[in-house]
Amino acid sequence: MIEFQSVSHAFDDVAVLEDVSLSLGDGEFVLLAGANGSGKTTLLRHCNGLLTPDSGDVLVDGTPVVDDLIAARSSVGMVFQHPRDQFVAATVGADVAFGPENLGLAREEIDRRVDAALEAVNMAGRDDDRIDTLSGGEQSRVAIAGALAMEPTHLVLDEPFTGLDEPARRSVLERLESLSADGTGILLATHDLRDVTGLADRVIAMRDGRVAVDGPPEHALTELDGLEIRVPEQ
Amino acid sequence: MATEQNSVDLVDDTVVRQFARAALLAALIGATAAVSIPIPFSPEPITLQVLFVFLAGLVLGPVWGFVSLVLYLAAGAVGAPVFAGLNGGVGVLVGNSGGYLWSYPIAAALIGFIVHRGTELRDLTAVWLPVIVGALLAGTIVIYGMGTAYMAWLLELGAWEALSLGAFPFIPVEILKMIAAIAIVRSGGLRPVRS
Amino acid sequence: MLTFEPDETLAHRLDPRSKLAVQIGFAATALAHPTPRALIVLSVLTGLLLAAASVSLRRTLVAYRFALIVLVLAPILSGLSLGTPWFDRPAAVTSGLASYRVLLILLVSAAYVRSTPVRASRAAIQRTIPGKPGQVLGTGIALVFRFLPVLQSDLRTIREAMAARLGTERGAIDRASTIGTLGITRAFNRADRLSLALQARCFAWNPTLPPLEFSRVDYPALVLAIGLALSAFY
Numbered sequence: 295m296i297e298f299q300s301v302s303h304a305f306d307d308v309a310v311l312e313d314v315s316l317s318l319g320d321g322e323f324v325l326l327a328g329a330n331g332s333g334k335t336t337l338l339r340h341c342n343g344l345l346t347p348d349s350g351d352v353l354v355d356g357t358p359v360v361d362d363l364i365a366a367r368s369s370v371g372m373v374f375q376h377p378r379d380q381f382v383a384a385t386v387g388a389d390v391a392f393g394p395e396n397l398g399l400a401r402e403e404i405d406r407r408v409d410a411a412l413e414a415v416n417m418a419g420r421d422d423d424r425i426d427t428l429s430g431g432e433q434s435r436v437a438i439a440g441a442l443a444m445e446p447t448h449l450v451l452d453e454p455f456t457g458l459d460e461p462a463r464r465s466v467l468e469r470l471e472s473l474s475a476d477g478t479g480i481l482l483a484t485h486d487l488r489d490v491t492g493l494a495d496r497v498i499a500m501r502d503g504r505v506a507v508d509g510p511p512e513h514a515l516t517e518l519d520g521l522e523i524r525v526p527e528q
Numbered sequence: 529m530a531t532e533q534n535s536v537d538l539v540d541d542t543v544v545r546q547f548a549r550a551a552l553l554a555a556l557i558g559a560t561a562a563v564s565i566p567i568p569f570s571p572e573p574i575t576l577q578v579l580f581v582f583l584a585g586l587v588l589g590p591v592w593g594f595v596s597l598v599l600y601l602a603a604g605a606v607g608a609p610v611f612a613g614l615n616g617g618v619g620v621l622v623g624n625s626g627g628y629l630w631s632y633p634i635a636a637a638l639i640g641f642i643v644h645r646g647t648e649l650r651d652l653t654a655v656w657l658p659v660i661v662g663a664l665l666a667g668t669i670v671i672y673g674m675g676t677a678y679m680a681w682l683l684e685l686g687a688w689e690a691l692s693l694g695a696f697p698f699i700p701v702e703i704l705k706m707i708a709a710i711a712i713v714r715s716g717g718l719r720p721v722r723s
Numbered sequence: 724m725l726t727f728e729p730d731e732t733l734a735h736r737l738d739p740r741s742k743l744a745v746q747i748g749f750a751a752t753a754l755a756h757p758t759p760r761a762l763i764v765l766s767v768l769t770g771l772l773l774a775a776a777s778v779s780l781r782r783t784l785v786a787y788r789f790a791l792i793v794l795v796l797a798p799i800l801s802g803l804s805l806g807t808p809w810f811d812r813p814a815a816v817t818s819g820l821a822s823y824r825v826l827l828i829l830l831v832s833a834a835y836v837r838s839t840p841v842r843a844s845r846a847a848i849q850r851t852i853p854g855k856p857g858q859v860l861g862t863g864i865a866l867v868f869r870f871l872p873v874l875q876s877d878l879r880t881i882r883e884a885m886a887a888r889l890g891t892e893r894g895a896i897d898r899a900s901t902i903g904t905l906g907i908t909r910a911f912n913r914a915d916r917l918s919l920a921l922q923a924r925c926f927a928w929n930p931t932l933p934p935l936e937f938s939r940v941d942y943p944a945l946v947l948a949i950g951l952a953l954s955a956f957y
Contacts, residue, residue: 619832
């Protein structure tokens with residue numbers, strides 16, 4: 295469970311988030327929509343303490359993020375845009391192992407998690423592949439595996455489809471669908487809602503640092519006009 | 529969640545940023561090895577590596593500039609193809625160009641220390657120009673001093689022979705690199721991480 | 724270009740620490756003894772070490788061609804003198820022997836490079852150097868290997884863009900400063916994104932170290948390393 299309690303945040307005196315309150319339940323699949331500059335990325339970065347609110351609180355499973363960064367960062371896995379810049383090792387297995395290694399887990403447990411995470415993104419047995427030889431879609435999925443190896447309850451993704459072609463995009467979406475089915479909460483920020491609304495339990499749209507729309511997809515989609523969001527054509 | 533995770537000692541956020549920049553600058557210095565241009569009458573190809581050694585000290589400061597160049601040497605030592613001619617290996621570090629390579633971290637630290645007057649980073653566009661020029665000259669002297677001294681010792685050469693093999697052919701190009709480094713920092717396009 | 728190649732040779736089975744020790748011992752004794760007798764022994768040893776790692780002598784010499792030029796020029800330059808006898812043979816021979824030992828050291832390190840993957844080198848460093856310096860070096864090396872191809876392609880893009888805009892007609896300083904500015908700007912943008920990913924994955928000072936274990940074949944290698952190192956003093 296991730297909770298925002300009247301969170302505000304400003305960069306150089308420009309308000310980016312203004313009094314945002316929301317709560318993301320375990321296992322929920324939530325789409326976060328909004329134009330560039332609407333505050334989506336800033337919102338995401340509060341979920342695991344990459345940013346600290348100017349006022350208000352963010353809680354993960356009831357604990358303020360600032361009080362226990364390690365718990366927040368292992369419960370909320372995060373995948374950013376540009377997977378290419380998120381890898382810390384030249385090969386797939388060594389990269390996915392990075393998170394669990396930092397948690398100080400035993401080697402057997404790390405190996406188990408790496409195998410499970412690669413399995414979950416359809417990359418089982420690719421441990422020794424060099425990351426720079428992977429396709430864009432494969433890189434995205436390995437980045438997701440890197441987050442999954444922390445065994446998070448929530449997975450937060452910021453524009454994961456940027457630069458992906460259609461088959462790659464679909465392969466990532468399929469993985470998200472199956473993770474969601476297995477109970478992982480998903481918060482997916484995108485400005486492109488094509489064929490993702492069907493997967494979501496809920497759509498949140500941001501405008502000017504505030505939550506403009508929050509509701510089930512069929513209801514929310516009718517209210518997205520004027521938010522510069524690419525809505526699927528009916 | 530109070531299990532083994534209590535003992536995890538997270539790296540501080542600003543340290544992570546500096547570390548990531550130091551590591552990527554090390555990779556960039558390695559990547560410029562591929563842009564080497566062989567010149568006639570000189571045994572060593574020209575690369576832009578020294579330019580980036582200057583920039584490491586200027587932009588990352590004495591501590592992380594030093595770390596960056598140490599990472600470059602360490603990665604090369606274990607086989608990353610980052611040295612001139614796209615080679616790696618411990619042998620290169622004790623070979624004929626070993627003196628130049630070992631001087632890089634020292635030169636970057638020295639340049640950073642002179643320009644930033646310590647470990648707190650300053651705004652480079654506000655630093656008095658002669659200070660930058662002096663720092664780059666000092667760095668260059670360290671690089672060529674250590675480079676030729678080691679080469680002379682290693683290959684049993686006299687001082688004059690070592691200088692004509694390992695320093696004189698490069699003087700004009702080094703001056704160009706210094707001017708380029710100054711132009712880069714004066715344009716204000718690169719900002720040190722200060723907090 | 725020398726690089727790691729997966730294989731089953733004796734050298735591939737050795738612990739990276741034993742291989743590093745052999746290289747250091749070899750370099751120490753070669754630097755201490757530029758005499759014909761010592762160099763004959765060391766040449767034979769170099770041959771054995773190259774064979775143990777299946778290193779191609781020809782390819783390695785090509786890879787080290789720039790170093791070779793210096794090593795050939797040094798004795799010539801050392802022998803030349805202004806005035807009679809014009810060529811000082813003893814000086815040239817001394818310098819020639821000194822150059823030859825450098826060649827042997829380079830060849831031996833080629834055996835390490837061919838037989839050791841990055842993760843093994845990283846493990847060796849983190850298990851040898853304790854604490855924060857070991858972690859900075861180990862993770863830093865992994866990052867250099869990971870980002871080297873990415874930044875090489877950045878540099879290629881920058882140079883192509885410059886050439887397309889009549890870049891070849893610009894002055895050398897202009898070109899160098901453009902490459903410098905764009906190269907560092909791109910690298911630092913990547914670094915800033917990478918640092919978010921490192922934080923999100925709990926980058927810690929005290930991770931579980933990569934596994935590494937001495938096996939039976941390592942003991943003779945360590946004995947060889949110690950023998951070489953000791954022989955440097957005689």
